[in-house]
Amino acid sequence: MPPAEDRAERAERILDAAADLLLRVGYRRTTIEDVAERADVGKGTVYLHWKNREELFLAVLLRESVGVLEELVATIAADPLSVRLSRLTEIQYANVLKRPLLRAGYADDAETLGKLLPKLHGKLDPRHAEAFVEYLDLLAANDLLRTDRPVRELVVAFQAVLNGFLGASPPPEPALIADTVAHAFEPLAVSTRQLREVAPRALTLFTEAVALDRKQLERAY
Amino acid sequence: MPPAEDRAERAERILDAAADLLLRVGYRRTTIEDVAERADVGKGTVYLHWKNREELFLAVLLRESVGVLEELVATIAADPLSVRLSRLTEIQYANVLKRPLLRAGYADDAETLGKLLPKLHGKLDPRHAEAFVEYLDLLAANDLLRTDRPVRELVVAFQAVLNGFLGASPPPEPALIADTVAHAFEPLAVSTRQLREVAPRALTLFTEAVALDRKQLERAY
DNA sequence: GTTTGACCAAATGAGAAATTTGGTCATATG
């Protein structure tokens, strides 16, 4: 079996199996043997990829996180206007809701995710969070964000708003968070020209962030 | 022992004891006997006031809720300008944070509140939630709230924002939620004159709501 | 060199026994 290509493929298969079981059975009740069987590998093989059970399931969540980030990058690449904070928020919010595992994460669904959640944040990023602040700084420097308050405060408020929407049940329409964010954090007029100007730099920022997270993920052999 | 006055006094004492233990020991580990002893009454006496353990502790939380509402009413009575949504939110937010039990409630602190939380909402109000919507309707009818979106949607967004802030840790400064709410839900200009005009009617609304909740509470003999 | 499943220590679960606790009520008290 050619090691190079197939190895990554097998890792994906194991992650698929783990993700599926995680969603249907929950963290606590999903055993490594279940995962191995579903992925058509021996139990020992799973440990050739991840050093223990927890790392495996964290990798599942990390892959999901990388997934939405990649979707975001693709969206910005296709349409520069989506760098606008309200639009970007709407897209990310909708994308997170589309992914049951992330949704479970934000809804604090302990049944399916168990004690995994607290540890995910530690796993996610060294500089992932920074990238978002830099993005807001970038917006602020181009009159695409309110400037009457320090970005540091806006970040806190934004996180609160986003978590509020993600935690609400049933989840409000994406259009509603877009509207709320637009009013709460954007200046009265948002210049299309400046959006186009800023887009490439934001794209770079997010691309770098996604690359970092992906590296974290690929520590799975 | 004169039944009239002392009965209510004793109920308060029991609630005090229960609140104290709830906070320090948590719902699961606080026994009725603990409460009775701390309140200097016999165990049976507790059951002369509440029909079971759950009702007692729900009464504790209900009393807290009534407490913040009463604070709010007093504030509006003293200063009509505090009917402004952003100001009112700031006040309520700060008041909730001041009360550890309510704070625990919003932070989903299962350790101290156990399985009490879901049931509180059922206990709180028949029309408590309606009152808030009516308040927003009132604001909207007087250009004190954005009118480019149906109040129904603003309610949802507002709840999400409020929960987001209350759930954040550490809790952001009250001034920050005030600012966020002002931008997200208020029109560009808020008329002081109209605030004064609306204040009495809002006061009536909240006074009625607090009276209803208090009745619920006084079903504790 | 790579994969695997038998193997083992440790965690988890099931069940019985012991303890605690919610809720009642006959009795005591004033």
Place this chain on the structure above:
DNA sequence: CATATGACCAAATTTCTCATTTGGTCAAAC
């Protein structure tokens, strides 16, 4: 009499024990 109480009991919770399962390893197979 009216009210308050703690002894009392069924039911829930905790503790202890034992059986089973599971995470993780590694010698053997490929």
